[in-house]
Amino acid sequence: MIEIQNLEVQFPGDSGPITVIDDLSLSIGKGEILGLVGESGCGKSLLAKSIMRLVPAPGKITSGEILFNGDDLLTLDESEIQCIRGNQISIILQEPMTSLNPVFTVGNQITEVLAIHRPEMKKNERRQRALDVMKRVGIESPDLRFDQYPHELSGGIRQRVLISIALICGDVQLLVADEPTTALDVTIQAQILDLFVQLQAEHQMALLLITHDLSVIAQTAHRVAVMYAGRLVEIADVAPLFENPLHPYTRGLMRSLPQIETRPRKSHLPTIPGTVPNLADLPAGCPFFDRCEYGREEACTSTVPRLEEVSDGHWVRCHLWREIPRFASATPTARSL
Numbered sequence: 001m002i003e004i005q006n007l008e009v010q011f012p013g014d015s016g017p018i019t020v021i022d023d024l025s026l027s028i029g030k031g032e033i034l035g036l037v038g039e040s041g042c043g044k045s046l047l048a049k050s051i052m053r054l055v056p057a058p059g060k061i062t063s064g065e066i067l068f069n070g071d072d073l074l075t076l077d078e079s080e081i082q083c084i085r086g087n088q089i090s091i092i093l094q095e096p097m098t099s100l101n102p103v104f105t106v107g108n109q110i111t112e113v114l115a116i117h118r119p120e121m122k123k124n125e126r127r128q129r130a131l132d133v134m135k136r137v138g139i140e141s142p143d144l145r146f147d148q149y150p151h152e153l154s155g156g157i158r159q160r161v162l163i164s165i166a167l168i169c170g171d172v173q174l175l176v177a178d179e180p181t182t183a184l185d186v187t188i189q190a191q192i193l194d195l196f197v198q199l200q201a202e203h204q205m206a207l208l209l210i211t212h213d214l215s216v217i218a219q220t221a222h223r224v225a226v227m228y229a230g231r232l233v234e235i236a237d238v239a240p241l242f243e244n245p246l247h248p249y250t251r252g253l254m255r256s257l258p259q260i261e262t263r264p265r266k267s268h269l270p271t272i273p274g275t276v277p278n279l280a281d282l283p284a285g286c287p288f289f290d291r292c293e294y295g296r297e298e299a300c301t302s303t304v305p306r307l308e309e310v311s312d313g314h315w316v317r318c319h320l321w322r323e324i325p326r327f328a329s330a331t332p333t334a335r336s337l
């Protein structure tokens with residue numbers, strides 16, 4: 001469905017271009033849910049915007065290919081990409097209140113997509129299509145909601161409105177969901193995730209689910225990609241990754257998951273020490289070295305590790321993955337999360 005090859009995105013900096021996505025390659029198949037995880041500042045949202053060809057200026061995609069059904073999105077002109085954006089590839093952003101325009105009704109915002117992509121439809125047909133989609137994504141009383149403004153709706157319904165906007169054309173083949181549940185409370189989050197899984201199965205869409213929350217990935221995704229400092233550091237099917245994460249950063253993320261049953265009350269939640277490095281001043285060698293409990297200066301600080309396939313479909317970017325003991329924390333597996 002989509003294949004990203006050697007993507008590089010740069011922003012200008014005081015002492016030269018800053019590479020914020022570096023040599024990133026991944027693919028998502030038809031009907032597949034790929035979870036993309038990493039801390040803030042790792043480049044996840046910028047990857048989503050790159051796929052949509054919406055990298056904010058002065059940032060630029062400087063090399064690579066994004067093949068969608070065989071066509072390179074990066075070589076299409078603006079009118080060609082507009083035909084695809086919102087039609088075959090849609091995006092749902094993190095905070096529905098800021099994604100929706102407060103001065104237009106939700107019906108207006110949903111049907112606007114049809115006005116652009118389906119200009120032949122009459123106004124009453126657009127309204128009817130919007131009501132059908134709103135109902136399908138679980139919005140009760142769609143007739144009433146259609147004429148309401150975003151501030152009159154709860155966070156969960158606003159998020160369902162954004163999902164309606166993303167699906168309204170009926171042709172979506174790739175849905176990019178950037179932290180779609182972060183702003184929601186836990187029960188609504190579970191409902192929205194269930195809705196994603198249901199819609200993805202119904203439409204056989206590819207879904208790129210971006211989150212900083214590994215438990216969201218465990219519940220929904222088929223494969224997981226982990227990003228750090230603009231690069232992919234590990235990618236694998238969900239079960240092998242949760243059962244045997246190989247990259248020290250992935251292990252740090254897993255240990256940071258709250259574990260109600262296994263951790264004594266009042267114990268501190270483990271964290272990954274330090275912060276994501278400044279991309280304008282990356283160290284030589286592995287960018288995770290300063291935070292890595294397994295790093296060794298002589299092995300890790302001279303060259304950037306390359307992404308290596310360590311077993312079927314399981315890739316990791318670490319010089320020392322063979323020497324790192326098998327993951328033995330009490331982190332729950334994908335199945336038990």
Ligand code: SF4
Pocket residue numbers: 247248249286287288289290292293294295296299300305317318319320321
């Ligand atoms: Fe840690 Fe070295 Fe692996 Fe980097 S290459 S993650 S520093 S062990």
